[in-house]
Amino acid sequence: xxxxxxxAWALAALPATAQTLRIGxxxxxxxxxxxxxxxxxxxxxxxxxCDKLFDLDEKLNIVPQLATSYKWSADNKSLEIKxxxxxxxxxxxxxxxxxxxxxxxxxxxxxxxxxxxxxAVVSSxxxxxxxxxRINLAAPFAPLLATLTDRSGxxxxxxxxxxxxxxxGAKPVCSGPFRFVERIAQDRIVLExxxxxxxxxxxxxxxxxxxxxxxxxxxxxxxxxxxLDFIERMAPSDVPQLxxxxxxxxxxxxxxxxxxxxxxxxxxxxxxxxxxxxxxxxREAFExxxxxxxxxxxxxxxxxxxxxxxxxxxxxxxxxxxPIPKRNVARxxxxxKEAGVPNPSxxxxxxxxxxxxxxAQIVQAMAKDAGFDIKIxxxxxxxxxxxxxxxxxEAYVLAWSGRADPDGNLHTMLACKGPxxxxxYCKDDVEALINESRTSLDPARRAAAYDKIAQxxxxxxxxxxxxxxxxxWAHNAKLTGLRTVPDGMVRVQGLKMN
Amino acid sequence: MGKYLLQRLATIxxxxxxxxxxxxxLQQLLPGDPAIALxxxxxxxxxxxxxxxxxxxxxxxxxxxxxxASGVLxxxxxxxVRIQKPVGELILEKLPVTLQLAAMAMAIAxxxxxxxxxISAVKxxxxxxxxxxxxxxxxxxxxxxxxxxLLILVFAVQLGWLPASGxxxxxxxxxxxxxxxxMPAFVLxxxxxxxxxxxxxxxxxxxxxxxYVRTARAKGLDERVVILKxxxxxxxxxxxxxxxxxxxxxxxxxxxxxxxxxxPGFGKxxxxxxxNRDYLVVQGVVLFTATVYITLNLVADLAYFVVNPRMRx
Numbered sequence: 001x002x003x004x005x006x007x008a009w010a011l012a013a014l015p016a017t018a019q020t021l022r023i024g025x026x027x028x029x030x031x032x033x034x035x036x037x038x039x040x041x042x043x044x045x046x047x048x049x050c051d052k053l054f055d056l057d058e059k060l061n062i063v064p065q066l067a068t069s070y071k072w073s074a075d076n077k078s079l080e081i082k083x084x085x086x087x088x089x090x091x092x093x094x095x096x097x098x099x100x101x102x103x104x105x106x107x108x109x110x111x112x113x114x115x116x117x118x119x120a121v122v123s124s125x126x127x128x129x130x131x132x133x134r135i136n137l138a139a140p141f142a143p144l145l146a147t148l149t150d151r152s153g154x155x156x157x158x159x160x161x162x163x164x165x166x167x168x169g170a171k172p173v174c175s176g177p178f179r180f181v182e183r184i185a186q187d188r189i190v191l192e193x194x195x196x197x198x199x200x201x202x203x204x205x206x207x208x209x210x211x212x213x214x215x216x217x218x219x220x221x222x223x224x225x226x227x228l229d230f231i232e233r234m235a236p237s238d239v240p241q242l243x244x245x246x247x248x249x250x251x252x253x254x255x256x257x258x259x260x261x262x263x264x265x266x267x268x269x270x271x272x273x274x275x276x277x278x279x280x281x282x283r284e285a286f287e288x289x290x291x292x293x294x295x296x297x298x299x300x301x302x303x304x305x306x307x308x309x310x311x312x313x314x315x316x317x318x319x320x321x322x323p324i325p326k327r328n329v330a331r332x333x334x335x336x337k338e339a340g341v342p343n344p345s346x347x348x349x350x351x352x353x354x355x356x357x358x359x360a361q362i363v364q365a366m367a368k369d370a371g372f373d374i375k376i377x378x379x380x381x382x383x384x385x386x387x388x389x390x391x392x393x394e395a396y397v398l399a400w401s402g403r404a405d406p407d408g409n410l411h412t413m414l415a416c417k418g419p420x421x422x423x424x425y426c427k428d429d430v431e432a433l434i435n436e437s438r439t440s441l442d443p444a445r446r447a448a449a450y451d452k453i454a455q456x457x458x459x460x461x462x463x464x465x466x467x468x469x470x471x472x473w474a475h476n477a478k479l480t481g482l483r484t485v486p487d488g489m490v491r492v493q494g495l496k497m498n
Numbered sequence: 499m500g501k502y503l504l505q506r507l508a509t510i511x512x513x514x515x516x517x518x519x520x521x522x523x524l525q526q527l528l529p530g531d532p533a534i535a536l537x538x539x540x541x542x543x544x545x546x547x548x549x550x551x552x553x554x555x556x557x558x559x560x561x562x563x564x565x566x567a568s569g570v571l572x573x574x575x576x577x578x579v580r581i582q583k584p585v586g587e588l589i590l591e592k593l594p595v596t597l598q599l600a601a602m603a604m605a606i607a608x609x610x611x612x613x614x615x616x617i618s619a620v621k622x623x624x625x626x627x628x629x630x631x632x633x634x635x636x637x638x639x640x641x642x643x644x645x646x647x648l649l650i651l652v653f654a655v656q657l658g659w660l661p662a663s664g665x666x667x668x669x670x671x672x673x674x675x676x677x678x679x680x681m682p683a684f685v686l687x688x689x690x691x692x693x694x695x696x697x698x699x700x701x702x703x704x705x706x707x708x709x710y711v712r713t714a715r716a717k718g719l720d721e722r723v724v725i726l727k728x729x730x731x732x733x734x735x736x737x738x739x740x741x742x743x744x745x746x747x748x749x750x751x752x753x754x755x756x757x758x759x760x761x762p763g764f765g766k767x768x769x770x771x772x773x774n775r776d777y778l779v780v781q782g783v784v785l786f787t788a789t790v791y792i793t794l795n796l797v798a799d800l801a802y803f804v805v806n807p808r809m810r811x
Binding site: 028112116170211212213214217225226385386400401412 | 529530531534535536537538539540541542543544545548549552578580581582583588591647650651654655658661662663664665757758759760762766767770773774775
């Protein structure tokens with residue numbers, strides 16, 4: 001009898017930790033190797049699997065994770081990082097300076113690595129002692145710390161990585177709160193609690209199951225039927241319905257990315273053949289014909305923040321000298337008249353996602369009021385990227401998932417040799433300012449540079465930024481400890497089912 | 499027999515070669531550069547260069563075909579670039595799922611379709627007949643994704659009887675497996691049932707008016723025996739042919755249904771692979787499906803040969 005009582009007590013005590021957290025993802029993640037990975041949704045799984053040198057807090061401040069502190073050298077060309085003692089990888093290997101050096105070199109040199117660009121400025125890495133690592137740079141690089149809060153800062157077990165070679169992503173070994181159990185492509189990814197995690201007091205689940213469910217309605221149905229505890233990216237149209245149900249809660253965060261329209265201003269000959277690409281006045285007229293508040297209301301059911309720069313107006317690096325212009329159809333018509341094209345026509349290439357399609361239709365209707373004749377060209381996403389890369393477009397509805405440092409939302413699209421500079425934008429003064437903003441570590445100087453860039457970009461309009469989406473999360477009301485960080489990652493530390 | 503078998507086998511090799519060239523060629527027609535699609539949001543030029551080199555994208559088409567085909571001949575279909583898993587493994591993982599879904603859908607279709615067809619023919623121009631016709635019209639005109647979401651809302655969200663979506667292996671938990679598969683199988687089976695019902699009805703009407711049925715009735719046989727033993731058996735022949743054809747279609751993947759119910763089968767695998775330009779997966783899956791069709795065709799031909807003595811001469 002006594003034994004039964006003890007057993008019953010043990011079972012009653014068990015649910016505090018012996019639970020599975022079931023998370024519904026909007027897509028199937030790609031390869032689970034931090035060096036190779038490239039999808040937003042993959043990063044959500046990494047948040048449970050792989051710790052990083054640094055992390056972000058709710059206000060986008062950089063806070064230590066596997067690191068405990070850092071120090072820049074006097075010339076800002078090297079960063080010394082102190083590592084957290086006693087951390088081990090899931091295979092029991094030690095996470096020390098040698099392991100960090102191995103990882104940063106792997107990110108930088110591994111064939112097919114998607115981290116190469118982010119760490120291009122890193123010239124070498126030294127393991128100073130067992131718990132100190134020094135990253136040497138070719139030039140000062142302000143976004144480095146923010147880069148290390150993402151996949152470039154994730155550490156994998158060198159032993160496991162060496163053994164698995166380019167198949168590492170099939171069975172990743174990291175040092176995060178949960179370790180890899182199994183993956184069934186397009187069905188589920190299962191992780192289990194890592195008992196030797198350095199911050200195990202913050203972990204209250206035994207397992208996490210990530211399930212990709214592409215259809216937002218079905219994802220929500222799974223939450224409502226109790227099969228999932230948490231879903232990411234719920235449809236804005238489902239918000240009112242779920243809000244009235246006390247069993248669930250909705251969390252919202254303004255994303256660090258943006259939605260915008262990229263205009264071909266110099267990517268190919270097409271730019272000069274079309275008034276929109278050729279004449280800044282036509283682009284100004286186009287922007288003035290748009291009402292961002294109305295676009296957000298109609299395309300996103302109000303679940304976004306209107307914006308006109310690569311960061312949201314609430315960001316500390318938002319250029320305040322270039323505020324969001326109000327809709328002014330009369331001025332737009334006048335500008336078109338001055339440009340000698342009262343009825344300019346252009347083609348707006350639009351990926352086939354429902355968001356992009358809605359934006360294109362609203363923009364088409366709004367711009368028509370000013371005299372624009374916009375033809376919508378719906379193009380499957382991979383094809384549209386290829387056309388953009390070749391410069392075979394006039395305007396293109398394109399979103400960016402965003403990076404913690406503003407440089408990640410700017411350099412790659414608007415620097416002359418930026419790999420995703422589909423606009424073909426290249427201005428010497430802007431280029432110099434972009435370089436200044438990324439090489440200076442002083443936030444005030446960076447903010448000043450961004451303000452000037454914002455003014456120039458608002459005039460040239462290689463990209464007409466429209467809004468910043470809300471990440472919409474829905475979860476079981478009993479789930480507590482959720483941290484709403486603007487990068488949209490689901491941090492599992494502190495999550496608890498009451 | 500031996501000579502015939504050899505002849506048939508000999509035709510398989512050029513057929514498979516032709517199919518492989520066709521798959522490879524069609525894949526090249528897909529717009530968009532696979533290297534750009536695979537290089538991630540950053541699209542680092544170095545990574546794009548590496549991917550081009552790895553998949554021989556800069557080489558002439560025949561050379562690229564040779565790289566792929568020589569691997570296939572050694573039994574290596576390549577790896578999925580997206581998730582770093584061998585394509586062969588992915589196929590083996592998805593095949594049982596699709597087979598089960600197709601088999602359950604077909605069982606439901608046959609059960610509903612034939613029953614409704616027989617009742618409708620026997621009770622021609624009655625309310626039963628109108629009801630069955632209405633059902634057929636509904637089955638044919640209801641989009642799968644809509645019916646799927648409706649069933650999820652009723653049986654998973656409102657009643658809580660069945661899981662909303664997902665898949666559990668029958669070896670892991672048979673009850674959970676059946677619970678997860680019943681709705682998608684019904685959605686798929688429902689559309690096929692409608693077609694089968696229409697065919698069964700017309701075949702039964704034809705048979706029921708034939709002389710031998712009249713004779714059977716004249717002999718005073720029980721009506722149930724006349725319908726089930728005499729009429730239905732003969733009416734079933736075209737139904738079985740139709741069912742087999744539909745089953746073949748189901749095997750190549752029920753894309754929308756798999757998407758709605760998040761069933762990790764063939765359809766979902768190939769659609770995701772096409773959108774992500776994971777082209778070794780696309781080529782591997784299509785080649786596999788084509789090989790299965792060709793093999794089944796051969797087996798069917800040999801079966802005719804065995805069954806029909808006239809073919810032996």
